Amino acid sequence: MRILVLHGPNLNLLGSREPGLYGSFSLEQINVELRRRADGYGAALSCVQSNQEGVLVDQIQLARGEFDGILINAGAYTHTSIALRDALLAVALPYVELHLSNVHAREQFRHNSYLADKAIGVICGFGASSYFLALDGMVAHLSAKTQ
């Protein structure tokens, strides 16, 4: 089982960025814990962060044939990017959309997602644990498929 984790814009600042909203864990700490949990599942994990929409599109395109599923926190691109949606649909890999914060309890413009309706699931509001719950969900989904 091979899982790609994509972190979108400004998530490289986790830990120092609005900690009241996003928590005090750094992105590296989240990646380390994700890898530890993935190891426990016998899953291989790759983590990529980019502030650039096109780089994220490239990473999604490259995932075809290399990964079985994608966990994506697209940050603000969630609410704006048809290009990310199209790339995810093009590679036809199952993906989980996730957010640290509860986007539905925030500004109206964060309530829209261009990714959510095609995701196998959406998780938000649990801080760093949103990533771990997303991993659990993806592993359960992929395991059910191979049975």
Ligand code: DQA
């Ligand atoms: C976020 C929520 C987005 O609305 C915001 O633009 C982010 C982070 C989250 O993880 O809560 O950058 O994706």
